[in-house]
Amino acid sequence: MQASRARLFKEYKEVQREKSADPDIQLICDDSNIFKWTALIKGPSETPYEGGVFQLAFAIPEQYPLLPPQVRFLTKIFHPNVHFKTGEICLDILKNAWSPAWTLQSVCRAIIALMAHPEADSPLNCDSGNLLRSGDIRGYRSMARMYTRLAAMPKKG
Amino acid sequence: MESEEDMHDANDWESVGEDLYSDYGEEGSEVYVEEGDDFFCNSNFDDSKDVMVVREKPFTVLSEDDIRQRQEEDISKTVAILSISKAEAFILLRHFKWDENRVNDEWFANEVAVRRAIGLLENRVEIPKLMELSIDHLTCGICFETYPPNMMSAAACGHRFCGACWQGYIGTSISNGPGCLTLRCPDPSCSAAILQDMINFLATDEDKEKYARFYFRSYVEDGRKIKWCPAPGCDFAVEYYKGSANYDVSCSCSFSFCWNCTEEAHRPVDCSTVAKWILKNSAESENMNWILANSKPCPKCKRPIEKNQGCMHMTCTPPCKFEFCWLCLGVWSEHGERTGGFYACNRYESAKKEGVYDEAERRREMAKNCLERYTHYYERWASNQTSRQKAFADLQSMRNEKIAKLREIIKEEESQLSFVIDAWSQIVECRRVLKWTYAYGYYLPDHELARKHFFEYLQGEAESGLERLHQCAEKELQVFFDALPDSPPTKEFCAFKTKLAGLTAVTRTYFENLVQALENGLEDVSSASQVAGSSTSKSQSTKGKAGKNKAAKLAVPQISPDDYWACDRCTFNNHPSAKRCEMCSHHQ
Numbered sequence: 001m002q003a004s005r006a007r008l009f010k011e012y013k014e015v016q017r018e019k020s021a022d023p024d025i026q027l028i029c030d031d032s033n034i035f036k037w038t039a040l041i042k043g044p045s046e047t048p049y050e051g052g053v054f055q056l057a058f059a060i061p062e063q064y065p066l067l068p069p070q071v072r073f074l075t076k077i078f079h080p081n082v083h084f085k086t087g088e089i090c091l092d093i094l095k096n097a098w099s100p101a102w103t104l105q106s107v108c109r110a111i112i113a114l115m116a117h118p119e120a121d122s123p124l125n126c127d128s129g130n131l132l133r134s135g136d137i138r139g140y141r142s143m144a145r146m147y148t149r150l151a152a153m154p155k156k157g
Numbered sequence: 158m159e160s161e162e163d164m165h166d167a168n169d170w171e172s173v174g175e176d177l178y179s180d181y182g183e184e185g186s187e188v189y190v191e192e193g194d195d196f197f198c199n200s201n202f203d204d205s206k207d208v209m210v211v212r213e214k215p216f217t218v219l220s221e222d223d224i225r226q227r228q229e230e231d232i233s234k235t236v237a238i239l240s241i242s243k244a245e246a247f248i249l250l251r252h253f254k255w256d257e258n259r260v261n262d263e264w265f266a267n268e269v270a271v272r273r274a275i276g277l278l279e280n281r282v283e284i285p286k287l288m289e290l291s292i293d294h295l296t297c298g299i300c301f302e303t304y305p306p307n308m309m310s311a312a313a314c315g316h317r318f319c320g321a322c323w324q325g326y327i328g329t330s331i332s333n334g335p336g337c338l339t340l341r342c343p344d345p346s347c348s349a350a351i352l353q354d355m356i357n358f359l360a361t362d363e364d365k366e367k368y369a370r371f372y373f374r375s376y377v378e379d380g381r382k383i384k385w386c387p388a389p390g391c392d393f394a395v396e397y398y399k400g401s402a403n404y405d406v407s408c409s410c411s412f413s414f415c416w417n418c419t420e421e422a423h424r425p426v427d428c429s430t431v432a433k434w435i436l437k438n439s440a441e442s443e444n445m446n447w448i449l450a451n452s453k454p455c456p457k458c459k460r461p462i463e464k465n466q467g468c469m470h471m472t473c474t475p476p477c478k479f480e481f482c483w484l485c486l487g488v489w490s491e492h493g494e495r496t497g498g499f500y501a502c503n504r505y506e507s508a509k510k511e512g513v514y515d516e517a518e519r520r521r522e523m524a525k526n527c528l529e530r531y532t533h534y535y536e537r538w539a540s541n542q543t544s545r546q547k548a549f550a551d552l553q554s555m556r557n558e559k560i561a562k563l564r565e566i567i568k569e570e571e572s573q574l575s576f577v578i579d580a581w582s583q584i585v586e587c588r589r590v591l592k593w594t595y596a597y598g599y600y601l602p603d604h605e606l607a608r609k610h611f612f613e614y615l616q617g618e619a620e621s622g623l624e625r626l627h628q629c630a631e632k633e634l635q636v637f638f639d640a641l642p643d644s645p646p647t648k649e650f651c652a653f654k655t656k657l658a659g660l661t662a663v664t665r666t667y668f669e670n671l672v673q674a675l676e677n678g679l680e681d682v683s684s685a686s687q688v689a690g691s692s693t694s695k696s697q698s699t700k701g702k703a704g705k706n707k708a709a710k711l712a713v714p715q716i717s718p719d720d721y722w723a724c725d726r727c728t729f730n731n732h733p734s735a736k737r738c739e740m741c742s743h744h745q
């Protein structure tokens with residue numbers, strides 16, 4: 001508990017200090033609870049998520065960083081490795097490939113990479129996975145694009 | 158009375174060329190002792206060579222010390238051949254499932270690839286070299302605190318972390334199970350293996366112990382040759398040598414299991430059938446609860462009767478004293494040989510047709526046909542399971558106390574009483590086989606009528622033979638315990654001994670042949686059932702690739718009664734091939 005608090009505090013200071021280090025990621029610590037974070041990440045360019053801003057929620061266990069944080073999308077996203085209803089993410093580094101040397105920042109980077117390189121073979125979203133596996137790239141892109149517009153982009157008046 | 162009838166059965170085997178167990182004889186029981194020579198005439202001894210020869214066991218039981226010793230030896234050999242450390246040899250052997258030959262082949266074929274796959278670096282990144290750069294503080298990659306370099310540790314790769322973080326990292330991994338044996342450096346870009354010396358240097362004492370336990374267990378669990386005995390609380394393991402005909406092994410704790418699937422020994426049924434059956438039982442178990450109830454109403458007076466003895470012959474408590482069969486609740490006397498039929502309780506189809514007893518009617522209302530069919534097999538499977546457990550408990554109490562009591566009453570040497578233990582051991586084994594024949598029967602296709610009928614015939618014979626042995630070992634033996642100690646019933650006991658030993662031998666042979674016949678899928682059913690059905694045909698059909706008809710052998714005696722020799726010392730009738738008495742080891 002003490003170790004995880006100390007470590008999160010260091011990550012917090014680092015985030016404050018290097019605010020502009022990665023313009024695609026904005027990490028925000030909950031005012032009252034250092035074990036609750038959110039992040040805003042920009043959809044990577046040349047993907048159907050481009051132009052969208054996606055919100056992630058982090059729930060951090062007391063054994064962090066020995067155990068990985070639990071991360072899910074708060075913003076609706078159409079992606080084979082993200083559960084369409086719950087926002088749960090299937091990503092190896094959040095499970096068995098976790099290393100305590102990872103940080104919240106590097107987790108965000110890994111999620112952005114996952115958005116650009118979906119893994120159709122371990123789908124949490126079967127519709128999306130099936131489109132990709134059947135080679136219907138256009139179908140997948142247009143669905144993903146539609147949800148990016150609907151959920152991740154500011155509404156134009 | 159019933160014991161007298163049984164003596165007929167035991168005695169009349171010569172008349173039953175076609176039918177090992179049924180009894181059509183009329184002689185009184187007194188002749189039984191004189192005719193002892195005929196006793197074994199139709200226990201099918203053409204196969205008994207296998208029984209006599211001490212078979213080379215295809216397995217070895219290993220204690221923890223044995224396993225530890227073998228693991229040490231394997232590691233030392235690899236250390237010597239590849240010139241690597243013990244901890245490295247462990248990682249390497251574990252990776253290749255403790256197959257030394259494969260380790261050597263792969264290593265000498267492509268050492269670089271093997272090293273990369275398991276995270277063994279060729280050269281250690283030397284920390285002193287970094288010291289020369291006069292760095293006085295380093296940041297730990299886990300807690301992000303800074304420490305002087307000497308307070309940090311690294312694996313061969315040189316990625317340094319502080320002691321507290323290492324301890325947490327290793328502890329988390331160990332608490333997740335044996336995966337800690339392939340632990341890698343915490344740096345995400347690095348795959349250097351964390352070896353046992355490192356664990357012992359950095360982990361808590363408790364974690365070191367747990368790690369050592371996983372390290373030891375890996376030799377069994379990751380290897381291909383050894384498996385733990387599945388009996389609860391048993392620490393033995395069994396090494397199995399491939400290429401044996403069946404997977405049945407028995408552990409030093411006395412538990413027998415199938416080495417292949419680690420379920421309880423299940424010959425003559427194969428592993429996949431057992432898996433299906435077990436799954437089926439768990440899926441249906443909620444419906445089965447009402448069947449599992451250990452009591453049934455007496456078919457006559459309707460009072461609940463609990464099954465307390467191992468055999469299926471039930472007697473209601475006084476004053477009713479109604480004798481009935483536990484399985485079908487039918488009158489026991491109708492089960493006997495007098496009615497001309499064999500023990501009929503395996504006959505699901507006929508039981509269904511008759512539909513005479515209450516329970517069948519109740520069942521018909523309660524369940525659809527398929528469940529009913531399953532119920533039939535399951536209930537008999539479970540009954541034999543329970544009987545087997547009871548028989549096993551009886552065997553234990555026989556060994557531990559009753560034999561001593563019997564010695565006092567009969568005034569015999571303990572070695573002279575070993576036939577009682579043999580009988581009970583045989584009952585336990587037969588209950589096991591019989592139990593699995595019900596799973597076998599359940600999966601026999603309904604449309605293969607000839608096979609099904611022949612199967613039920615063989616099973617019925619097995620059942621009544623075992624029932625007879627069980628009854629003899631249970632109820633007839635009891636008579637001697639009730640005898641007064643001052644008048645030892647020596648003569649009666651002698652007769653009893655011959656009978657029980659004979660029943661044991663015959664039943665053993667029958668069941669061994671039954672297992673083989675079922676394992677062969679009852680091939681040559683038609684010719685075999687011809688033999689079984691006709692009392693005139695004693696010739697053996699020799700169709701099929703094996704050149705022998707196992708099924709027919711079940712019923713046809715191959716050795717004439719004259720070939721047996723009676724022991725001078727104990728009068729036991731021995732098989733012609735035996736040089737010493739099978740009972741008392743006296744020379745012929």
Ligand SMILES: [Zn+2]
Binds near residue numbers: 299300301302320322
């Ligand atoms: Zn540290």
Ligand SMILES: [Zn+2]
Binds near residue numbers: 343347348349
């Ligand atoms: Zn490393």
Ligand SMILES: [Zn+2]
Binds near residue numbers: 386388392408409
């Ligand atoms: Zn055991």
Ligand SMILES: [Zn+2]
Binds near residue numbers: 404417423
């Ligand atoms: Zn098996």
Ligand SMILES: [Zn+2]
Binds near residue numbers: 460474479
């Ligand atoms: Zn009664």
Ligand SMILES: [Zn+2]
Binds near residue numbers: 492
């Ligand atoms: Zn019955």
Ligand SMILES: [Zn+2]
Binds near residue numbers: 729
């Ligand atoms: Zn003898």
